[in-house]
Amino acid sequence: MDPIRSFRGDGGDQFLPVHIQLGEDRRSQLGELRRAPGLLGLLEPGEQAAHSVVIGDEKGQCVLVVRSDGTHRTYPHAIRGKPLQGGICLPGCSLGPAHRPNGSRRYTFSQMTSLWPRIEPILAKVQKPARYIGCEDGAQEPVHAPHKVAWLLVYPDAYEIGLPNQGLQILYEILNERPDAVAERSYAPWTDMEAELRRRGVPLFSVDTHRAAGDFDLIAFNLSAELVYTNVLNCIDLAGVPVRAAERGPEHPLIAAGGHCTFNPEPLADFVDLFVIGDGEEAVAEVTEAVAAWKTGGRGAGSRQRVLRDLAGVPGVYVPSMYDVAYDGERLVSVTPRFADVPERVEKRTIADLNEWPYPKNQLVPLTEVVHDRLNVEIFRGCTRGCRFCQAGMITRPVRERSSEQVRSMVSAGLQRTGYDEVSLTSLSSADYSGIEDVVGGIITDPMCQGSVGVSLPSLRVDAYTVGIASEIAKVRRTGLTFAPEGGTWRMRQVINKLIREEDLYGAAESAFSQGWQRMKLYFLIGLPTETDEDVLGIAELARRCAAIGHKHSRRVTVGASVGGFVPKPQTPFQWFGQDTAAYLRAKVNLLKDTVRRDRGVTLKWHDPQATLAEGLASRGDRRMGAVIEDVWRNGGVFQEWSEHFDIRLWESAMERNGLSIDWYVYRHRTEDEVLPWDHISAGLHKDFLWQDWQDALAASGVEDCRWTPCYDCGACTGFGIEHVVASPVPPAGGSQGTGQDLSTGGTVPVRLLASKPVLTP
Amino acid sequence: MKVRFRFSKLGKVRFTSHRDLARMWERAFRRVALPLAYTQGFSPRPRVSFGLALPTGAESVAEYLDVELAAGTSADVAALPGRLSPVLPTGIDVLATATLEAGAASLQHEVTSCSWLVETSGLSPDELQERVAAALAAGSLEIDRERKGQRSVQDVRPGILACEVDGTTLVAELATQPRALRPSELLIAVAGGLEEVRVRRTSQWIQRDGARQEPIRLSTDATDAPHAVRRAS
Numbered sequence: 001m002d003p004i005r006s007f008r009g010d011g012g013d014q015f016l017p018v019h020i021q022l023g024e025d026r027r028s029q030l031g032e033l034r035r036a037p038g039l040l041g042l043l044e045p046g047e048q049a050a051h052s053v054v055i056g057d058e059k060g061q062c063v064l065v066v067r068s069d070g071t072h073r074t075y076p077h078a079i080r081g082k083p084l085q086g087g088i089c090l091p092g093c094s095l096g097p098a099h100r101p102n103g104s105r106r107y108t109f110s111q112m113t114s115l116w117p118r119i120e121p122i123l124a125k126v127q128k129p130a131r132y133i134g135c136e137d138g139a140q141e142p143v144h145a146p147h148k149v150a151w152l153l154v155y156p157d158a159y160e161i162g163l164p165n166q167g168l169q170i171l172y173e174i175l176n177e178r179p180d181a182v183a184e185r186s187y188a189p190w191t192d193m194e195a196e197l198r199r200r201g202v203p204l205f206s207v208d209t210h211r212a213a214g215d216f217d218l219i220a221f222n223l224s225a226e227l228v229y230t231n232v233l234n235c236i237d238l239a240g241v242p243v244r245a246a247e248r249g250p251e252h253p254l255i256a257a258g259g260h261c262t263f264n265p266e267p268l269a270d271f272v273d274l275f276v277i278g279d280g281e282e283a284v285a286e287v288t289e290a291v292a293a294w295k296t297g298g299r300g301a302g303s304r305q306r307v308l309r310d311l312a313g314v315p316g317v318y319v320p321s322m323y324d325v326a327y328d329g330e331r332l333v334s335v336t337p338r339f340a341d342v343p344e345r346v347e348k349r350t351i352a353d354l355n356e357w358p359y360p361k362n363q364l365v366p367l368t369e370v371v372h373d374r375l376n377v378e379i380f381r382g383c384t385r386g387c388r389f390c391q392a393g394m395i396t397r398p399v400r401e402r403s404s405e406q407v408r409s410m411v412s413a414g415l416q417r418t419g420y421d422e423v424s425l426t427s428l429s430s431a432d433y434s435g436i437e438d439v440v441g442g443i444i445t446d447p448m449c450q451g452s453v454g455v456s457l458p459s460l461r462v463d464a465y466t467v468g469i470a471s472e473i474a475k476v477r478r479t480g481l482t483f484a485p486e487g488g489t490w491r492m493r494q495v496i497n498k499l500i501r502e503e504d505l506y507g508a509a510e511s512a513f514s515q516g517w518q519r520m521k522l523y524f525l526i527g528l529p530t531e532t533d534e535d536v537l538g539i540a541e542l543a544r545r546c547a548a549i550g551h552k553h554s555r556r557v558t559v560g561a562s563v564g565g566f567v568p569k570p571q572t573p574f575q576w577f578g579q580d581t582a583a584y585l586r587a588k589v590n591l592l593k594d595t596v597r598r599d600r601g602v603t604l605k606w607h608d609p610q611a612t613l614a615e616g617l618a619s620r621g622d623r624r625m626g627a628v629i630e631d632v633w634r635n636g637g638v639f640q641e642w643s644e645h646f647d648i649r650l651w652e653s654a655m656e657r658n659g660l661s662i663d664w665y666v667y668r669h670r671t672e673d674e675v676l677p678w679d680h681i682s683a684g685l686h687k688d689f690l691w692q693d694w695q696d697a698l699a700a701s702g703v704e705d706c707r708w709t710p711c712y713d714c715g716a717c718t719g720f721g722i723e724h725v726v727a728s729p730v731p732p733a734g735g736s737q738g739t740g741q742d743l744s745t746g747g748t749v750p751v752r753l754l755a756s757k758p759v760l761t762p
Numbered sequence: 763m764k765v766r767f768r769f770s771k772l773g774k775v776r777f778t779s780h781r782d783l784a785r786m787w788e789r790a791f792r793r794v795a796l797p798l799a800y801t802q803g804f805s806p807r808p809r810v811s812f813g814l815a816l817p818t819g820a821e822s823v824a825e826y827l828d829v830e831l832a833a834g835t836s837a838d839v840a841a842l843p844g845r846l847s848p849v850l851p852t853g854i855d856v857l858a859t860a861t862l863e864a865g866a867a868s869l870q871h872e873v874t875s876c877s878w879l880v881e882t883s884g885l886s887p888d889e890l891q892e893r894v895a896a897a898l899a900a901g902s903l904e905i906d907r908e909r910k911g912q913r914s915v916q917d918v919r920p921g922i923l924a925c926e927v928d929g930t931t932l933v934a935e936l937a938t939q940p941r942a943l944r945p946s947e948l949l950i951a952v953a954g955g956l957e958e959v960r961v962r963r964t965s966q967w968i969q970r971d972g973a974r975q976e977p978i979r980l981s982t983d984a985t986d987a988p989h990a991v992r993r994a995s
Contacts, residue, residue, distance in 0.1 A: 121959075123777050123819065124819050124958070129777035129818065129819065130777045130778045130779065130782060130818075132777075133774040133775070133777050133778075134774070135774050135775055135851055135852060135853075137851065365789065367775065367778045367782055367786060367851055368778055368779065368782045369781070369782065369785075416793070417793075418789065418793075419788070419790060419791075419792040419793040419849070420789065420792075421788075421792060
């Protein structure tokens, strides 16, 4: 295969040979060469290298030169800009005419190129340049080859948000372990970096070997939040790929996406070639195989359609271009496959046994500050608490616990390898893990940890029992305690099925403050179905009473209430609910602000109701929302989840320009007979189960956690022939939430929702 | 027991900040299980002290770090470079170690000047030569300096202890007392429009018995540290 795939006329004055060809007799040096600084790739036996090649560092200080005859020589004192003797050139230099295959044009080897010499001078001019250098402990510099499918895994947000993402790290390792794939990573360049890249004509690049994004076969995005959608378009554009899938040819990479947001893929259907729904561990193998066939087949004219058709047949893969969408006015009528071999409904992928996937094995340790900067070990996936607002809990069923032995060994090996002094045992409700006390106790008393390793448990259940675990942990390091009652009154919490009793919360507060905690954070949602002023004021009441409990122990106690606006999510019982207007949410926030103003020790934080509106548009939109997302992006709307960049006017004017109604998409209650834009995507949940749960919600009637009580056939287990993997047959001690309460207090007559939402003027 | 480390910061890792560097070292110390002394209090931190912060983006073969080991513990100081370099990021190499006497002065206190290589662009070698000569001949060089948001006009000429020109590279010794003169400030003082391409700290100097010396001397040429340069690059 000709290594020269494309010409780049845009000031590509650097010739950067990076592949090395070694004779069989030199293969023994491979190990040494792989560690050679600046090495960007090795040719496999039988592949041709066009030239003698150079390994150089980014300074142009050549360290090792390997000629095509296999001999090599080191040049430790090479100087940038001065070619070495013997016609060998350095990164950052032009190759002499004799060494340009066509003698006249400047070009780079597109599949062989590191952009580092062009990126490096930019880094002195941007904020936080360490975002762009890679070099993390655990980072890989994979060897690209024509028979290997090259994946670029992109988290479409800033590096410090994206780096810790476990989903991306898991796939990064799994793919790089495969003989037929390589994977590198990229993150959305911050706005200052983007401006420099565009000004200099430098494309989006991987942080591992600084390779151009357009040189990969697949650019795969992690979609964890809807407000990053405009960043996805920006990254595609920065990669030099047409943003609309219909305009792409065989020379362009395939654009893929996975993650929780893909359970409604329609808003991005015009831009993404394929979505992988559900767990990615197994699906990436089948996608790799289909793409490998495309790549080795030469990616000829018409081949893109063919590979997409093949991919549409892979279980869990949704290829939007293989479906026709019909509307009747505003109403969505149908989403139907265009071909008989394309599935009508795409079922999510689910891995049955988490123990078979002990990833990441080499969690990335960043050199610069990121969120969740600690060892993360996933202890179970899935949740059946049944909180009705929670998309993650609905779409990741059933519960699959990792064995406690594997958790211990992953923690122990991970701490040893990374040097972290904190480990987070992650899941959607970590206190529900069977034998959580033993695991936590084992870590903090492990002699290797020298009693100095902190453990954090995200998503703690609310009760005194979990505070007991927390106090074990706090012997090492005491951080704040965070609980999420979500609703202000018991009635509200029955509606959302977050079955925390007031005595659970006060018990937790008493336990925490009596053991010396000074700070407690409480998370709440406003704008929930059937919510009244009384429910909103209940938030203030809970916070106030927790603070009062704390003040019995210390005058310095503070309770912080964080209030977020509720966005109904696809594939949940609340998917039919009309979201509160931004004005109404603001009125509720103001009500709370007025109420807690005089309360000592209570602080209030709230989420911007206008961002809640934009998230609502992207969450439950249909395919027509694509034009709006593109419009927002074309008008400069990137990093929309960052308050300094968010601008609701971009969204409102984009809706207007495209003739779409915010009221219809966001504020309207949907009806039972309505075709929902994501009905052809299945999380395994029966639609009639979701509707029944929605009716139960309106009747303020809770349901128990099916891990320990009889199945009510939501569909997640039965549909896939998979069951909960839970070590303990009984609910965890003290875990009242959703188990064993008296749930008889719920009303039997469903609340009737008003036909339209109250509209308030701000 | 207190140990002083001399280390390099070369290659891509130079784009990390001073704070980032502190975290890298803490993780490295934990990985080799070196028992450090910790501060008291709510959130104990290891007792480590870095010398003068290196600007983000600058390289160095003369960075220093003082570390206090936990009471009653000791370590084979000569073996530490070999243990620590492999667990530090590529580009950070421990070049030398030394045991500090009790009560030794801090780096921040003792270091009086630093040597720098500053590769520039914007002027030809001849023009650069001319401007440097003019700057060194001047009685004073006033520039706008900013520190913690406070702007003031100051004479930086006394801080330029030496400055030679090698092609488009400046080889300079800049004072760190009373206030450290940065390479970027040197360029402003020499000529407008002069841009730094690459900056490397090659030495930090302390005064002993009227002569200057490095806090830790290297057995090889201290300003070159060739093996470290090679490993990082």
